[in-house]
Amino acid sequence: MTTHVGDPWTDISQWPTGSDTFVEAFAKGLAVISAFSYQHKLKLADVARQTKLPRAGVRRMLHTLVALGMARQDGDDFMLTPRVLQLGFSYLSSLSLREVAQPVIERLSRKADEVVAISVLDGADVLYIARAEVTSVLRRGLITGSRIPAFCTSMGRVLLAALPEAECSALLASSERRQWTRTTVTDVEKLEREIEKVRKQAWSMVVEELELGAFGMAVPIYGANGSTVAAINLSTNRARHSPKVLFKEFMPDLKAASDEISQHLIAYKTSSDRTHL
Numbered sequence: 001m002t003t004h005v006g007d008p009w010t011d012i013s014q015w016p017t018g019s020d021t022f023v024e025a026f027a028k029g030l031a032v033i034s035a036f037s038y039q040h041k042l043k044l045a046d047v048a049r050q051t052k053l054p055r056a057g058v059r060r061m062l063h064t065l066v067a068l069g070m071a072r073q074d075g076d077d078f079m080l081t082p083r084v085l086q087l088g089f090s091y092l093s094s095l096s097l098r099e100v101a102q103p104v105i106e107r108l109s110r111k112a113d114e115v116v117a118i119s120v121l122d123g124a125d126v127l128y129i130a131r132a133e134v135t136s137v138l139r140r141g142l143i144t145g146s147r148i149p150a151f152c153t154s155m156g157r158v159l160l161a162a163l164p165e166a167e168c169s170a171l172l173a174s175s176e177r178r179q180w181t182r183t184t185v186t187d188v189e190k191l192e193r194e195i196e197k198v199r200k201q202a203w204s205m206v207v208e209e210l211e212l213g214a215f216g217m218a219v220p221i222y223g224a225n226g227s228t229v230a231a232i233n234l235s236t237n238r239a240r241h242s243p244k245v246l247f248k249e250f251m252p253d254l255k256a257a258s259d260e261i262s263q264h265l266i267a268y269k270t271s272s273d274r275t276h277l
Contacts, residue, residue, distance in 0.1 A: 012052055028053055032061045033070075033084060037125070037147045041077040097221070097230055098130045100264035105232065106132040108257045112250050114236045116257075117142070118221065120229070121159040124175035126150050129230070151177055151191055152184050152209040154218035155231035161198040162220065162228035168195060184209045203251065205243055213238050217247060219255055222262040229265070232258050 012031060016022040028051070035050040036042060044062060048055045062078050065071035070084040097118070105116040109132035116133075119126040125147040142148065150156025151172060160168050169192060177186040185191055198204045207215035216235030223229040234254050236246060 028057060029061050029064070032058060032065070033080065033087075036080050041074075041079050043076050044078070047078070097261070097265060101130050101221075101230075101232075101261045102132070104257050104260050104264075105130060108132070108234070108253055109134055111253065112234060114234050114240075114250070116232065116234050117155070118230050118232050118261075119155045119159070120231075121150060121156070121163075122147065124150055124171055126153060126156045126159060126231070148210065149176075149178070149180075151175065151186075152180060152206065153233075154204040154206040154216045154235075155233045157195055157198050157204040157206065158218045158220050158231040158233075159228065161195045161204070165192075168192070180210050181208055181212050183207070203255075205247060207243050208238075215243055215246075217243075217251060217254065219251075219258045221258050221265070224266045232261065 012027075015024065015027055031051045031053065032047055035047045039046075042050075044055060044059055047053075047062065048058045051058065062071060062073075065080075065084075066073055066078070068083075069081060071078055071080050073079075101118050105118060109116040113134050115131070117128055118130040119128050121127075126149075128142060128144050128146045128148075131142065131144055148156070150160055160171070163171070169188070172188050172191055177188075177191075178184070179186055185194065203217060203219045205215065205217040214235065214237055216233045218231045218233035220228040221230040221232055232254065234246070234250055241249075
């Protein structure tokens with residue numbers, strides 16, 4: 001189940017009723033697309049169960065996506081295609097953050113020989129807006145536009161730590177907290193304590209809570225007003241590094257990359273403000 005309580009993107013119980021400004025058919029189509037957030041392949045019954053929409057309607061929407069080239073069908077399985085990313089490219093391409101960050105994370109990825117990514121908070125998830133990779137030993141095929149849970153990832157905890165405490169607690173309490181591995185922390189109070197540590201130290205490391213063998217560390221990226229606007233992380237596999245070694249060898253480089261991107265954003269904002277004077 002991928003539905004997140006409190007998120008109208010996936011929670012149909014929050015949709016307006018009888019409104020002439022809300023196109024329910026369009027909303028249903030978006031809900032069907034969102035059902036693929038965490039799974040590459042889904043059957044019609046899976047999509048209907050996750051979206052809580054009638055099977056007949058889900059069938060029509062899935063076949064519409066196939067006809068438009070945004071999904072493909074393999075037997076009983078449906079999969080989204082890269083074309084669906086066009087829905088988010090207008091947003092992603094407008095971000096000065098992505099433009100200034102890409103060369104920085106590519107340089108760090110080459111130096112560390114690991115995956116480096118940048119994300120922003122979107123509800124209870126983190127949304128990848130930039131990524132640089134080498135030959136990855138990580139099982140998950142995450143790309144720009146991918147979403148993963150915030151509560152059990154290093155970037156997610158950095159971004160959650162930037163929220164006001166009450167807002168962070170409410171988001172944790174209302175979101176799905178799946179037990180992804182045997183080490184996943186799902187208890188709200190324990191998560192609050194972990195996130196409080198992140199607030200104080202300004203970095204996070206999460207080990208094997210989303211995927212066995214995988215772990216990563218993240219730090220904030222700051223905007224012109226000093227607030228956290230994104231998170232940058234470096235992730236790897238235990239077969240390549242231990243958490244202690246990764247932290248010692250690459251945390252200074254990760255912080256330096258964050259500082260460089262933050263300075264670019266400050267300079268961009270300053271020059272933009274001057275342009276409009």
